[in-house]
Amino acid sequence: MLLSYLLSLLAFAGPPQAPRDPVPTLPAAIRRALPAGYAVLDAAQGDLNRDARPDWLVVLNKPNEAKTSDVGDHPTKRPLLLFVGGAGGTYALAVRTDNAVYCVDCGGMMGDPFMGLAIKQGYFTVEHYGGSAERWTRYVTFRYDPTARTWLLHRDGRERFHVLNPEQGTTTATTAKEFGRVPLATFDIYKR
Numbered sequence: 043m044l045l046s047y048l049l050s051l052l053a054f055a056g057p058p059q060a061p062r063d064p065v066p067t068l069p070a071a072i073r074r075a076l077p078a079g080y081a082v083l084d085a086a087q088g089d090l091n092r093d094a095r096p097d098w099l100v101v102l103n104k105p106n107e108a109k110t111s112d113v114g115d116h117p118t119k120r121p122l123l124l125f126v127g128g129a130g131g132t133y134a135l136a137v138r139t140d141n142a143v144y145c146v147d148c149g150g151m152m153g154d155p156f157m158g159l160a161i162k163q164g165y166f167t168v169e170h171y172g173g174s175a176e177r178w179t180r181y182v183t184f185r186y187d188p189t190a191r192t193w194l195l196h197r198d199g200r201e202r203f204h205v206l207n208p209e210q211g212t213t214t215a216t217t218a219k220e221f222g223r224v225p226l227a228t229f230d231i232y233k234r
Contacts (some may be wrong), residue, residue, distance in 0.1 A: 063158075071133045072098055072125050081105050083120060088161030090193070091136075091186050095127035099159050099166055100174065107146045117145035117232070120156070122168070124193065124226070137193065141230040142168055150174050165196060168231075178202050184226050195224035198234060 067083050076082070100123045104110065111118035119140040125133040143233035149155030149172030157169040164186040172181050178200065180201035185196040196218065203211025218224075221234075 048129060055115075064106040068098065068100065069131065069133060071131065072100065075125070075133070075135055076100070076102065076123070077121070079104065080121065082191065083156065084159055086159040086161050086166070088166070090124060090161060090166060091126055092164040092188065093126075094158065097161075098129050098133065099123070099161065100125065101143050101156070101159065103146070111145045111147045113145055113147045118147060119143075119145060137226050139227055139229065143227065144170050144172075144180075144231060146211075148172065152177070155180075173202075175205055177205060177208075181229075182229075182231065184229075190225075193226040194218070195221060195226070195229050 064135065068082065068085055071147050081104075082100060083103040084101045086099045087096050088099075089095070090099070102123065103122045107118040107120075111217050120143040121138055121140050122142040123135060124137040126136045127133055144155045146154050146156075149170070149218055151174035152172045155170040155172035157171050160167045160169065165183055167183040169179075169181050171177070181197075181199045183197040183199070184193040184197070186192075187194050197215055198217075198221070199213070199215040201211055201213045203209075
């Protein structure tokens with residue numbers, strides 16, 4: 043009886059979240075362009091605009107966000123900055139959005155839902171995981187549109203499952219067929 047109770051507690055809590063990889067060192071030009079009062083939560087380098095030059099995604103957070111954020115009434119937002127690389131190691135801020143990364147307390151009992159960033163050939167994904175007994179994931183992917191010279195919402199994927207019955211989960215994904223052309227600058231993860 044005690045063993046089954048302990049096993050159910052482990053299933054309810056789920057595996058401990060692995061710590062994120064250390065934040066890579068940002069180029070000096072990007073560090074100088076970061077707004078005051080923020081810390082770098084995560085960063086990833088890759089070719090975001092398909093020009094073969096390195097670009098950067100940077101997620102910022104307020105150092106005291108765990109005390110100031112209220113997911114219900116006033117989430118402390120986390121800016122996502124997209125820097126494109128130029129000649130001679132220069133970088134320019136192409137897009138800033140405060141609505142592409144969930145807040146520190148948006149993950150429910152599982153804690154901070156932000157899991158990381160992934161970049162591949164003009165696409166990038168913001169990854170989240172949260173919940174309690176009912177778990178969820180959300181992977182929001184953007185792609186570079188060379189005609190519009192901006193990043194558009196490409197795919198919004200979600201999974202929901204109960205920890206005691208994960209095989210019975212649901213997976214959904216919406217694409218541009220359903221939501222149309224949504225630029226990164228106007229996307230709002232809190233409203234979709």
